Amino acid sequence: MPSLLDRWQQLKRDRRVVWAAYIALALLLVALPFVTDWAFGRTWVRIAAFVLLYVMLALGLNIVVGYAGLLDLGYVAFFAVGAYFYALLASPHFDVHLPFWLLLPLGAAFACVFGVLLGAPTLRLRGDYLAIVTLGFGEIIRIFLVNLNAPVNITNGPQGINLIDPVRLGDFSLAQTHSLLGASFPAVYNYYYLFLVLTLAVVFVSLRLEDSRIGRAWVAIREDEVAAAATGINTRNVKLLAFAMGASFGGVSGGLFSGFQGFVSPESFTIIESVMILCMVVLGGMGHIPGVILGTVLLVVLPEALRHLGPWQQALFGRVLADPADLRLLVFGLALILVMMLRPSGLWPSSTRRREFAAKGEEARHGKQSVYDAAR
């Protein structure tokens, strides 16, 4: 009797089923704003747009952490650079209003430069050391954003920059309500669709990178840098490329964030934010695109859903014991610990990685995991 798993494998091999699944997914993504708006309200459309924004960010970090295995704890710095780049060049702050189609690639390039700036001196470092240096880098960027308002006002300090131009494509402003085929498209919807298109582009680039020569070089470096160098990979350049690539994804998302919010301040770019993005990557399954997307969706939606802890407490205990805003990060921390304990390779790891972990567990059970592993 074929087990459920076998049937699943069979279904996965059937072309028609796969296409049907893709089409269903596409329809779902297109219909999502209408459905969420109708079922949960406008706020959730906004949250859906944020999910897409974070997917772009997480996939950018996934290149650095997931593919190349370089632990970056200051990734939000590139997000910040992209956001401020857009904010400064499309707001009344300097009274410069450059168009969106120009700012987006320029912002990506600018963040890319920062990626190389961070990458170049730190390439020799590994593991935890790299993590701490990148963390310091992220913090330095934030401190400069907070303090660069005197004596020359560049970033407007802790108040941040207001009244940033909304995204405009030619004469089409995303901030206005448009109507098409009898349906009305408010601003959030427009941004959702813009983000959806760009996210799909980012997913496509990530997918193509994964199987490219560069992608395989990254994985080789992640698994064993010395061996990778020995096979003729220029590890320095390839690692720099990972940093630059990840940073430019961050820059793009930053620019979109600015245009979407209409407001940026240093508060959005703290270490916690970097940690969150890293958690999205690791929680879902590093280096595996569907895993990263799953992790992102969970980590953006979960804290929002946990806002309902207040009413639940009311129902359970008759009164609100702890402020839900306080509780939600607590639950979040707990969730991180639990997931890492129960599934250290992530919720949805790639099949190769899952096999590796299974093999390691097997070795350990047979007592083959020797002193070398611990001493390494």
Next chain:
Amino acid sequence: MDIFLQQLINGLVLGAIYALVALGYTMVYGILGLINFAHGEVVMIGAMVALSVIQMLVASGIALPGPVIAALGLLAAMPVCMALGYGIERVAYRPLRGAPRLAALITAIGMSILLQNAAMIIWGRQYHSFPALLPATPHQFAGATINDLQIFIVLLAAAAMLVLLYLVHRTRLGRAMRATSENPEIAGLMGVNINTVISITFVVGSALAAVAGVMISAYYGVAHYFMGFMLGLKAFTAAVLGGIGNLAGAMLGGLLLGIIESLGAGYIGDLTGGFLGSHYQDVFAFLVLILVLVFRPSGLLGERVAERS
């Protein structure tokens, strides 16, 4: 000259506190190879517990001299932090000992978020003022001022470090700790109970963290649920600066970082013609960290450990 000396004194006091926290990071890293992100939160919990005890004692109206109340607060904070340190290791880190390093790091981050928010729920979001219990009589010293509290902090930190050095280098337990950090497997084969040693390492580090927590909140006069995060990062920087895994290195790194920070904050305005001010103080710690790691990744006193991946 007197400004220089003054900044040096301030830096020394700050550095002594950094050093105490850095010891906790370096001991754990030396044995487990793990950045214990939650260590800064242990410092914060220490400060908060001490503050609560002190507030209770003051409110109870028992006429005790200030220093005695402060000492009681510290004595209450230490066991709480020790239990917390033990618990963190037992619950969160031990199950992950064979797991990939990144999983352990994420767990540490999760623990840090958890403790921070638990503290926020217990003690609230506001800044608590820490009562001035110790006399702050200023003394003039070669054109600079140093007060009793500062002297006391430096002396207490020095005493705590001496006790730690004695423990690690002169006792049987210390030998077990050093052996474990050298090679846990072999140490285990030689009859060292690794789990006990690791637990004790966490407990000792947390006790030092409690001391540091009380010191820093007494020094600045405030305690806050978020105070541990930045302090922890800086202390980790200090540990890396001195050479992670090395006790003397952590002490040296802490003192140096404190001094660099306060000298940097004192002079940056003059150096840049007023363009950058003393609010860039926090940048120095990270700048130092990046420079050290780029030019001497093993730290000042460390051995070649940066190659560990």
